Amino acid sequence: MKAVLITIGDEILSGNTVDTNSNFIAAELKKIGIPVVQILTVSDEIESIKRNLKSAFEMADLVITTGGLGPTKDDKTKTAFKEFFNDEIILDPETYDHLRRLFEKRNRAHLLELNKPQAEVLSKAFIFQNENGSAPCQMIQENGKIAICMPGVPFEVKPLIKHKIIPFLAEKWSLNYIVTHTISVVGIPESVLSEQIESWELALPKDISLSYLPVGNRIKLRLTAQGKNQKELELRIEEEVQKLNPLIGNHVISWNGDDIQEILKEILDEKKLTVSTAESCTGGELSKLLTSISGSSTYFLGGIIAYDYHKKIEILGVSEKTIQEKTVVSEEVAREMSLGAQKLFKTNISLSTTGVAGPNSDEFSNEIGIAFYSIRVNDFEKTTRLHLPHFERNDFVNFVSQRVLQDLVEILIRAPY
Amino acid sequence: MKAVLITIGDEILSGNTVDTNSNFIAAELKKIGIPVVQILTVSDEIESIKRNLKSAFEMADLVITTGGLGPTKDDKTKTAFKEFFNDEIILDPETYDHLRRLFEKRNRAHLLELNKPQAEVLSKAFIFQNENGSAPCQMIQENGKIAICMPGVPFEVKPLIKHKIIPFLAEKWSLNYIVTHTISVVGIPESVLSEQIESWELALPKDISLSYLPVGNRIKLRLTAQGKNQKELELRIEEEVQKLNPLIGNHVISWNGDDIQEILKEILDEKKLTVSTAESCTGGELSKLLTSISGSSTYFLGGIIAYDYHKKIEILGVSEKTIQEKTVVSEEVAREMSLGAQKLFKTNISLSTTGVAGPNSDEFSNEIGIAFYSIRVNDFEKTTRLHLPHFERNDFVNFVSQRVLQDLVEILIRAPY
Numbered sequence: 072m073k074a075v076l077i078t079i080g081d082e083i084l085s086g087n088t089v090d091t092n093s094n095f096i097a098a099e100l101k102k103i104g105i106p107v108v109q110i111l112t113v114s115d116e117i118e119s120i121k122r123n124l125k126s127a128f129e130m131a132d133l134v135i136t137t138g139g140l141g142p143t144k145d146d147k148t149k150t151a152f153k154e155f156f157n158d159e160i161i162l163d164p165e166t167y168d169h170l171r172r173l174f175e176k177r178n179r180a181h182l183l184e185l186n187k188p189q190a191e192v193l194s195k196a197f198i199f200q201n202e203n204g205s206a207p208c209q210m211i212q213e214n215g216k217i218a219i220c221m222p223g224v225p226f227e228v229k230p231l232i233k234h235k236i237i238p239f240l241a242e243k244w245s246l247n248y249i250v251t252h253t254i255s256v257v258g259i260p261e262s263v264l265s266e267q268i269e270s271w272e273l274a275l276p277k278d279i280s281l282s283y284l285p286v287g288n289r290i291k292l293r294l295t296a297q298g299k300n301q302k303e304l305e306l307r308i309e310e311e312v313q314k315l316n317p318l319i320g321n322h323v324i325s326w327n328g329d330d331i332q333e334i335l336k337e338i339l340d341e342k343k344l345t346v347s348t349a350e351s352c353t354g355g356e357l358s359k360l361l362t363s364i365s366g367s368s369t370y371f372l373g374g375i376i377a378y379d380y381h382k383k384i385e386i387l388g389v390s391e392k393t394i395q396e397k398t399v400v401s402e403e404v405a406r407e408m409s410l411g412a413q414k415l416f417k418t419n420i421s422l423s424t425t426g427v428a429g430p431n432s433d434e435f436s437n438e439i440g441i442a443f444y445s446i447r448v449n450d451f452e453k454t455t456r457l458h459l460p461h462f463e464r465n466d467f468v469n470f471v472s473q474r475v476l477q478d479l480v481e482i483l484i485r486a487p488y
Numbered sequence: 489m490k491a492v493l494i495t496i497g498d499e500i501l502s503g504n505t506v507d508t509n510s511n512f513i514a515a516e517l518k519k520i521g522i523p524v525v526q527i528l529t530v531s532d533e534i535e536s537i538k539r540n541l542k543s544a545f546e547m548a549d550l551v552i553t554t555g556g557l558g559p560t561k562d563d564k565t566k567t568a569f570k571e572f573f574n575d576e577i578i579l580d581p582e583t584y585d586h587l588r589r590l591f592e593k594r595n596r597a598h599l600l601e602l603n604k605p606q607a608e609v610l611s612k613a614f615i616f617q618n619e620n621g622s623a624p625c626q627m628i629q630e631n632g633k634i635a636i637c638m639p640g641v642p643f644e645v646k647p648l649i650k651h652k653i654i655p656f657l658a659e660k661w662s663l664n665y666i667v668t669h670t671i672s673v674v675g676i677p678e679s680v681l682s683e684q685i686e687s688w689e690l691a692l693p694k695d696i697s698l699s700y701l702p703v704g705n706r707i708k709l710r711l712t713a714q715g716k717n718q719k720e721l722e723l724r725i726e727e728e729v730q731k732l733n734p735l736i737g738n739h740v741i742s743w744n745g746d747d748i749q750e751i752l753k754e755i756l757d758e759k760k761l762t763v764s765t766a767e768s769c770t771g772g773e774l775s776k777l778l779t780s781i782s783g784s785s786t787y788f789l790g791g792i793i794a795y796d797y798h799k800k801i802e803i804l805g806v807s808e809k810t811i812q813e814k815t816v817v818s819e820e821v822a823r824e825m826s827l828g829a830q831k832l833f834k835t836n837i838s839l840s841t842t843g844v845a846g847p848n849s850d851e852f853s854n855e856i857g858i859a860f861y862s863i864r865v866n867d868f869e870k871t872t873r874l875h876l877p878h879f880e881r882n883d884f885v886n887f888v889s890q891r892v893l894q895d896l897v898e899i900l901i902r903a904p905y
Contacts, residue, residue: 082701084524086515087710089508093529098503107501112510112527141700142679185679203878224702226876226883262559262602283558284499285641293504348793354779355772358793362771363882365847372796373803376765376775379789382833386790416799430782459643461620464782466643 072244074105075127078112079120079139079148080223092137092228099232103240104247104297105133115139120151124218132216133240138223140206142188148220149193149209156211156218158193166190166207169200199235203227208235247297250304252312254292255325255334257481261290268292268318271311279311289324289331289477324480331476332364338483339370339420344448347416348374349387349408351399352426352442357472372416377408380434387411398435400425402454405443413447421447422475426457428467440467444475451488453478489661491522492544495529496537496556496565497640509554509645516649520657521664521714522550532556537568541635549633550657555640557623559605565637566610566626573628573635575610583607583624586617616652620644625652664714667721669729671709672742672751674898678707685709685735688728696728706741706748706894741897748893749781755900756787756837761865764833765791766804766825768816769843769859774889789833794825797851804828815852817842819871822860830864838864839892843874845884857884861892868905870895 076096082088090112097107108130113123120139127134139148153160167190174183189205192198196209199221206222208231221231256264261283265272272281278298284291294311296304312326328334339346348358358374361367375386380399383389389407397403408423426442427433440460446453455478459467482488493513499505507529514524525547530540537556544551556565570577584607591600606622609615613626618639625638625648638648673681678700682689689698695715701708711728713721729743745751756763765775775791778784792803797816800806806824814820825840843859844850857877863870872895876884899905 078527081699083511084514084527085518085712086511086513086524087701089506089511090527091506094500094503094506096503097501101502107503108531110495110501110507110529114525141702142682179677182677182679185677185683226879226887229880229883230878260596260599260602262599265559266602282499284504285558295502350772354784354788355767355775355777355791355793358772359776359885360772362793362795363885365845365881367771368795368850373799374772374793374795376772376779376791376793378779378785378791379833382790386832415803416796428782433785461647462643463646465780466646468776468780470643 072105072133073108073131074100074133074135075131076107076110077120077123077127077134077136078110078223079115079136080112081115083112084114091225092223095225095229096135096137096232099237100240101249103237104249105240115147117147117151117154120148121155124151124155128216128218134216134218135236136218136220137228140220140222142186142205149191152193152209152211152218152220156193156195156213158195158211160191161194162187163190163192163198166192166198166200169207170205173202173205199231199239201227201231203230247299248301248304249295249297250301250308252294252308252327253325253329254294254312254315254323255328255331256290256292256319256322257324257477259290259319259322261285264290264319264322268315271314271318275311276307279308286331286473291329324477324484330364331473331480332360332367335361335476335480335483336364336366336370338480340366342483344370344420344483345416345418346371346420346422347412347418349412349421349423350374350376351378351383351408351424352428353424353468353472353475354378354428356468357422357424357475360472360476372418375412375415383408383411387415398437400427400433400435400437400441400443402443402445402456405445405454406452409445409447409452419449420479422479424471424475426467426471428464429462430464442467442471444471444478446475446479446482448479448482448488451482453482489522489550490525490548491517491550491552492548493524493527494537494540494544494551494553495527495640496532496553497529498532500529501531508642509640512642512646513552513554513649516654517657518666520654521666522657532564534564534568534571537565538572541568541572545633545635550636551634552636552638552653554638554645557637557639559603559622566608569610569626569628569635569637573610573612573630575612575628577608578611579604580607580609580615583609583615583617586624587622590619590622616648616656618644618648620647664716665718665721666712666714667718667725669711669725669744670742670746671711671729671732671740672745672748673707673709673736673739674705674741674894676707676736676739678702681707681736681739685732688731688735692728693724696725703748703890705891708746741894741901747781748890748897749777749784752778752893752897752900753781753783753787755897757783759900761787761837761900762833762835763788763837763839764829764835766829766838766840767791767793768795768800768825768841769845770841770885770889770892771795771845773885774839774841774892777889777893789835792829792832800825800828804832815854817844817850817852817854817858817860819860819862819873822862822871823869826862826864826869836866837896839896841888841892843884843888845881846879847881859884859888861888861895863892863896863899865896865899865905868899870899
């Protein structure tokens with residue numbers, strides 16, 4: 072079984088909204104062995120939706136659309152499905168009842184009648200009720216093919232996919248397992264890495280595939296295999312991974328992790344170390360990355376965003392003299408910031424960032440794209456300078472934050488502290 | 489001129505990476521009047537790339553691909569272009585020279601030879617040099633159609649698009665202007681709003697289109713028009729916007745803004761107010777949102793992320809008694825947190841959040857999905873409770889953060905403080 076995902080909405084085509092739904096749905100489908108062979112974003116027009124449903128079914132057995140199911144006039148998915156499947160639209164008492172309960176729970180019973188059109192569904196459809204919004208998820212099965220239309224709001228999509236669609240699909244078909252294994256490598260450029268593992272890569276079994284995924288200065292090597300026997304797949308991948316040790320073992324920072332914050336969590340939990348942050352140019356992103364995974368509260372105690380330079384002095388204890396002499400964007404200030412956080416939060420580790428994200432410079436006229444970050448682990452300290460002049464503001468913030476966590480992982484593994 | 493964007497990469501199809509490039513490119517193309525009629529993500533296989541180039545050119549005159557240009561074996565875009573255009577690949581001395589300078593600047597001259605294949609380009613292509621990476625951007629013009637292939641790393645894509653591709657396209661064609669105007673509305677459900685402006689919407693000129701964009705509890709109404717005369721388009725849209733005032737004026741929080749942080753910036757700059765934050769469950773996201781726009785340092789002085797509850801006591805001055813009696817996830821703690829931040833940072837406004845993002849509960853066994861936030865403006869204070877039990881962790885964090893800023897905008901506009 073193969074899938075195509077179709078996002079319906081001029082909002083995405085016009086660049087106003089990033090499509091995050093497709094990413095989530097593809098990852099969930101992959102876990103139950105359904106590969107997504109194409110992701111499309113199409114215009115919110117009946118003809119365009121119908122044309123793309125047709126071409127999607129030429130490539131796949133499962134088509135999931137998101138978006139275009141609101142109660143307003145610019146939403147056309149339901150009509151497109153109706154025409155595509157020669158169906159009719161009927162009022163579904165069960166959906167209406169669900170809507171009534173939903174609106175009552177939110178003390179909005181007076182809005183029920185206005186939303187009644189949301190209880191009008193395709194007559195051939197099986198309905199998955201939506202707990203977070205008024206548009207139900209509808210599924211039509213015909214000639215061995217499945218079409219599912221769902222709303223576009225990400226917090227409505229995720230629970231529908233995870234708790235309703237995926238269990239349904241996994242039960243209905245006996246599906247392949249997909250096993251992936253990710254190794255994270257640092258301190259070696261992609262081209263050199265590729266050369267060092269060339270013979271290993273060429274000797275990989277045909278059904279095990281490899282991808283290179285650069286993330287900041289880290290490269291993730293991901294091995295993927297698909298088959299009926301999960302245990303066997305895991306063993307076979309493990310065998311290949313072991314062969315990498317003599318080739319690039321000294322550059323591997325994680326033998327089985329994905330996001331840097333996940334890799335970090337494993338290490339911090341094991342070593343029982345706590346972390347705090349003192350952010351300036353990253354404005355909260357570094358802390359947000361650290362707290363983006365559940366369980367981070369056991370090691371992340373807190374952080375200071377000292378955006379205004381007086382706050383660096385008042386709250387973090389950075390010396391005014393240092394700022395006057397070196398400006399806020401300096402090695403020295405980064406170092407004093409991390410010291411301040413380490414003391415204030417009483418943590419083993421503290422991380423600080425200071426820099427100019429742009430597009431405008433700061434009050435000291437520092438160069439745009441310059442950043443310093445300091446990492447402390449107990450008495451050990453390391454400050455690093457970055458120069459990223461061509462980066463957009465949010466990419467700069469994200470790159471610096473990723474880099475800090477990556478360096479921290481490296482330091483924790485080498486343990487010079 | 490119409491465009492199709494093609495993202496090449498199994499990384500996106502497998503749900504490992506979110507495609508943010510298409511969003512950026514679509515937004516930039518829109519500004520110079522080139523509509524994106526379809527966005528596709530396709531597999532990293534030569535046949536798939538060629539097939540989709542073909543169907544893209546049936547819909548559009550401009551096709552931009554991102555991804556699949558790395559030096560490793562899983563990158564196949566260049567070969568697909570070569571075959572599609574019956575072209576050959578040659579070593580380009582100019583690109584090689586650019587690479588040399590790039591590697592020297594980064595003190596990586598020893599890696600130049602390994603990256604030499606990146607200087608091998610399509611013989612028919614015009615080259616836009618890449619300042620942030622080793623893969624150049626290549627453009628082929630044939631029979632009035634344009635194909636551009638560029639690397640997939642977002643911080644390489646953005647400067648290439650903004651500073652090289654867009655100026656080139658804008659100069660080569662005399663393009664239409666696109667004017668958009670966004671009005672933000674709160675305190676009225678989409679269905680009611682739609683009814684209240686129905687007659688206005690139906691009477692809109694044919695060439696002015698309207699979209700409804702719900703973001704948290706705010707709804708953005710966006711009007712879009714396209715034509716040769718920018719001034720005239722602006723005036724005509726302005727005329728339509730004015731007619732909305734008697735219909736929904738009391739619900740409008742911004743007559744011309746887009747992201748909530750931009751709307752907020754306008755208000756804070758005008759009123760000369762400063763802001764600080766005290767975050768718990770949002771873990772840095774609220775501060776990150778505030779600092780995501782340039783110029784935010786004039787009003788955002790800083791924030792505390794008090795993740796560990798002892799830090800709420802030690803740094804923010806929350807009373808231990810309150811925590812023991814009410815737990816950390818309570819109206820009272822939210823209120824004391826915002827008070828603590830207001831005092832610590834000496835700001836007019838302070839914002840606090842406390843809650844359980846899940847998927848696991850906290851040490852007080854509070855219910856997952858509960859959040860309290862407090863907004864202070866001088867002596868005025870307002871605490872709000874949210875209950876979002878079906879939200880994924882990161883959606884919860886984002887929703888709460890968005891909501892806080894929205895409520896702050898409402899408060900600043902009504903000015904009860």
